[in-house]
Amino acid sequence: MTVVSRFGEFTGKPTLTRLALASVVGNVLIVGTGGAVRLTKSGLGCPTWPRCTDESYTTTPEMGLHGVIEFGNRLLTFVLAAIVIAAVVAAWRQRPRRRSLVWLAVAAAFGIPAQAIVGGITVLTNLNPWVVGLHFLASMAVIAFAYAFWQATREPDGPTRPTVPGPLRTLAWLTVVVAGVVLVVGTWVTGSGPHSGDSGAARNGLDPESISQVHADTVFLLLGLSIALWLALRAVAAPAGAVRAAGLLLLAELGQGLIGFVQYFTGLPVALVGAHMVGSCLVWLAALAVLWSTRERQPLAAPTAPAVPTRSLEAV
Template sequence: MTSSTPINIKASRRFRRLALNTVITLYCLIIAGGVVRSTGAGMGCPDWPKCFGRWIPPTKLSELPADYKTIYGAKLKGEIEFNPVKTWIEYGNRLIGAFTGVMIFLTLLASVPYLKSGSKKIFYYSLAAFLLVGIQGWLGSKVVSTELMPVMITLHMLLAIVIVFILLYLFTWSSFSQRILEFGINKRILNTLGWVVLTFSLLQILLGTQVRENIDEVIKIFGYEARASWIDKLDYRFYVHRSFSILILAVNLFWFYEVTNNGSDRLLVKLSKLCVAILVVELASGILMAYFGVPPYAQPVHLTLAILLIGLQFVVWLLVNKNKYLVKGQEVGGIGVDEILLK
């Protein structure tokens, strides 16, 4: 039976930095995806992985063949019109996606030393994130080839959330697993509330994708010039999404109350306050879209805040269940970053 080798401080800090930077890069990718959707640039590049058959997209119409509509129009029902702004927005999204893959691969390399420690699962989670990014890239190609089919867009979003969760788990484990948390209430209460909050947040995100699909349907009929009247033409999905936000707010406020008013750990209090603050801003961005003509900048902000919120909620849930998910098999040197949050 071979003994495990503790991870040294240098390797631990390297992995923690890479995990954090990869999470940040992934959120940048989510922002880019939101910009693509809000600007209608999803088909700015009608083919994949190239863009108009080129690795470097064209910047003007003269760079395309004269029969480009014949070449690419069949895929888009003959509605293709070259728009360099939309083309480069979509291509920028692809570049950020490729860079995210590189960052996750570097995180995977940094996790290799854990294979010889008592925390082999860190390597396997890193490997899972790397493989899932490959699948995400494949799903991205299917989003293009199916001409933005709603179910493919929803699957694309769900997989992005799964990857966010894996990377946040790796960062939380490497940063907080050695911290002793002090609970003033029964952890079972926080654990149950955490499940409810995460479930509701995920449902709300899925409802949001349905609303976005409804907006796309309205756009096909009335066009982008009717932006100010989009909301008035939406169906029941918008009203379900809007009403459900009230329940989301109530559950999160109750969760916040339980964490802050019963002597719980200061780190959890800080994170729960941040969750409520993000939720308030997210609701404000939703109100902005609903009553001010769906401004283009509001949608990526709304989407990013939703993913950031569910990510932080997941971190809090992990910390509540620290002894179950973050400590077992832990052999690592160094300190976390919680002292920064507590300043």
């Protein structure tokens, strides 16, 4: 088998879908490892960027465990970049080539260096809590692009149509928007709390108790919208996939809410805070899944061959 044919197999649709899914999983994992950097006070383990020190791009023995943790998180960015570059190549090699699929792959790929730059600014600003929050929210944006890319690899190339009544589609969109608001307010809570990433990092100055109450209020709003969406989808006999996606969103929110309440009343233990960060990614993905489940993409109609004029027997 030639190298070209092997590469063609590598860039086939099943592999493209796996690469897209790996991009989603990798972006969630890097949020988890980024949380580990902050929770172990390793945020300035590499005190500068893009180098780890003024003289070295890698950690040094003098920097200890904090340097290893921070540098390890930086290395994961290169692994994720390799995955998305391979996905872009695979999308480009698809035949027939789908322009929308290529653009989604490129968007997911460019999110990785953009996120790395925000991470560098985070270090250069000595873990400014507002920039740290932006770093997390940038990951949520990249996850959204990666998820859209993954879904596109599993769908035909054609127009979309809603599979539920218009008001429920609007409710699904509203649920996603409120989920995004919950994430934003969650970064404000984090910026007011004790886990700054380094003992000398500043806090955002917000009252932790007050902003936590605001966060809880937005969570209750999200939960109410999700319950309403689940019940409404069942009432109109929506496709089973949409009802199931709404149910999974509810379960993700309840699990995330439980972790949030326990961590708040137990003094924010590191393990629970880390689980809460990863849980935020899962709730975000579940909300996106509900939105995607309320529409479907239809295959393009096959072009009809032009009629070939025939000569009558009399003409012959």
